[in-house]
Amino acid sequence: MDIQNLIDNTFKKYGLKKTIFRKELFKLFYDSLNSLSAKEISKQFSSSTDKASIYRALDSFEKSGLIHQVPDKNNLLRYSLCKSECKPNNHAHDHAHFLCSVCEETFCLDDFKLPSAKSHNGFLINHLKIIMEGTCVRCKSI
Amino acid sequence: MDIQNLIDNTFKKYGLKKTIFRKELFKLFYDSLNSLSAKEISKQFSSSTDKASIYRALDSFEKSGLIHQVPDKNNLLRYSLCKSECKPNNHAHDHAHFLCSVCEETFCLDDFKLPSAKSHNGFLINHLKIIMEGTCVRCKSI
DNA sequence: TTAGTAACGCAAATGAGTTGCACTTATATA
DNA sequence: TATATAAGTGCAACTCATTTGCGTTACTAA
Numbered sequence: 384m385d386i387q388n389l390i391d392n393t394f395k396k397y398g399l400k401k402t403i404f405r406k407e408l409f410k411l412f413y414d415s416l417n418s419l420s421a422k423e424i425s426k427q428f429s430s431s432t433d434k435a436s437i438y439r440a441l442d443s444f445e446k447s448g449l450i451h452q453v454p455d456k457n458n459l460l461r462y463s464l465c466k467s468e469c470k471p472n473n474h475a476h477d478h479a480h481f482l483c484s485v486c487e488e489t490f491c492l493d494d495f496k497l498p499s500a501k502s503h504n505g506f507l508i509n510h511l512k513i514i515m516e517g518t519c520v521r522c523k524s525i
Numbered sequence: 526m527d528i529q530n531l532i533d534n535t536f537k538k539y540g541l542k543k544t545i546f547r548k549e550l551f552k553l554f555y556d557s558l559n560s561l562s563a564k565e566i567s568k569q570f571s572s573s574t575d576k577a578s579i580y581r582a583l584d585s586f587e588k589s590g591l592i593h594q595v596p597d598k599n600n601l602l603r604y605s606l607c608k609s610e611c612k613p614n615n616h617a618h619d620h621a622h623f624l625c626s627v628c629e630e631t632f633c634l635d636d637f638k639l640p641s642a643k644s645h646n647g648f649l650i651n652h653l654k655i656i657m658e659g660t661c662v663r664c665k666s667i
Numbered sequence: 668t669t670a671g672t673a674a675c676g677c678a679a680a681t682g683a684g685t686t687g688c689a690c691t692t693a694t695a696t697a
Numbered sequence: 698t699a700t701a702t703a704a705g706t707g708c709a710a711c712t713c714a715t716t717t718g719c720g721t722t723a724c725t726a727a
Contacts, residue, residue, distance in 0.1 A: 400673050400724050421714075433676045438715060440674085458600045459714070481648050495645055498655075503637055505662035506623050512656040513640075520647035542693050542704050563683080575707045580684060582705085601683075 386413050389449075397447045404432060405440050409449065418453045418463040418489045453480050453489045454514050463491055479513035485522035528555050531591075539589045546574060547582055551591065560595045560605040560631045595622050595631045596656045605633055621655035627664035 390409055394401050411427055412419060421437050428437075441462055444450045448465055455461040465476075479495040482488075497511055532551055536543050553569055554561065563579050570579075583604055586592045590607055597603040607618075621637040624630075634657070643650055 398673075398725095402674060402724070404675080431676075434714090435677085435716075436675055443674095479645075481645075481650075484651070490648070492645060492648065498640070503621075503623075503634060503657075505665065506632070506634065506657070507660040507665055508623075508657045509626070509659040510657070512654075512658075514654040514656070515645075515648070515650045515652070516654075517651040518649040523647065523649055540704075544693070544705060546706080573707075576683090577685075577708085578706055585705095 386410065393447055393449060397443070399443055399447065404428070404436060405443075408437075408440055409444070412444075412450055412462070412464040415464075418455075418461045418491075420455065420459045420461045422459070451476055453491065454482060454512075455489060456482055456487050461489060463489070466493070479515060481515045481517070481519065483519035483522055484516055485518055485525075488519065490519060528552065535589055535591055539585070541585055541589065546570070546578060547585075550579075550582055551586070554586075554592055554604070554606045557606075560597075560603045560633075562597065562601045562603045564601070593618055595633065596624060596654075597631060598624055598629055603631060605631070608635070621657060623657045623659070623661065625661035625664055626658055627660055630661065632661060 386409070390401065390406060393399070394405075399405065407428070408424065411424065421434060421441065424437050424441075425432065425434060438460075441450070441460065445452065445462065450462040451465050453461050453463050476491075477497050479492045479497065481490040481492050483490070492515070495513065497513060500511075501508055528551070532543065532548060535541070536547075541547065549570070550566065553566065563576060563583065566579050566583075567574065567576060580602075583592070583602065587594065587604065592604040593607050595603050595605045618633075619639050621634045621639065623632040623634050625632070637655065639653055639655055642653075
């Protein structure tokens with residue numbers, strides 16, 4: 384599905400209005416290799432764009448299954464674009480996240496196989512997250 | 526090693542003073558099955574105990590290898606007692622953490638085997654964290 | 668074209684965590 | 698045992714991410 388259809392379909396399905404800001408925001412995620420925080424997003428828009436609007440848009444996008452939260456070194460809210468298999472209110476991410484200690488960016492490692500255990504010592508496991516820390520490909524070769 | 530020796534040895538080694546508050550704080554961790562946040566700790570002490578003291582003590586304890594940070598549903602700082610194999614400034618935790626969606630507590634799953642990969646697609650992995658979400662043993666049987 | 672409502676901008680609030688500073692107290696040693 | 702010193706404390710003020718209330722704007726569907 385291309386970006387325009389994705390926006391059309393999903394925005395319609397969830398009663399989200401296709402405002403200039405939200406369309407731009409979505410494109411920003413689409414064009415970004417990695418994840419984005421509210422502060423980073425803010426820098427990409429004119430100063431008249433309010434942070435409240437950014438936070439509300441991120442929240443809507445997440446609930447609609449367009450983006451998902453990823454871990455952040457400094458405990459900030461940080462998001463990445465979802466793959467197509469993500470359903471609204473039911474993110475189906477089975478990938479690991481990688482925090483680079485050098486550039487501090489967060490990467491989705493889409494092909495890292497997660498352990499599939501559904502329980503452990505009586506604990507019932509619904510979701511499992513793996514967060515790796517280290518040096519990313521790019522920083523390694525600098 | 527019993528708690529009194531542990532406090533004596535570690536506090537001495539790191540030049541930490543055995544104040545009434547810090548001894549009580551350490552006991553609180555020792556007696557607690559799970560993890561503690563600053564707010565939860567605050568409730569256990571008189572109102573004259575300042576939050577700055579709590580945060581500073583937690584920071585010292587962590588640096589000394591007595592407690593370690595654990596994940597929290599709401600991105601709060603949250604800590605658990607370390608096992609004896611932890612060294613100061615070099616926490617050696619190879620266990621997974623479990624967040625219960627019912628009681629919202631965090632548990633250390635000491636015997637869950639973590640993947641041991643040291644690299645993945647050119648990403649160099651130094652540390653690896655596993656965070657599980659689901660229903661804990663206790664809540665499951667209620 | 669227009670009514671209804673999602674989204675917006677602005678301002679103020681919230682709340683976790685931090686910092687500066689003067690005072691207190693544990694500890695080491697004389 | 699007295700005392701110096703440096704760690705720890707309490708208080709107040711601060712930072713900064715995120716949230717909320719509210720009146721206004723602008724999509725969207727009819």
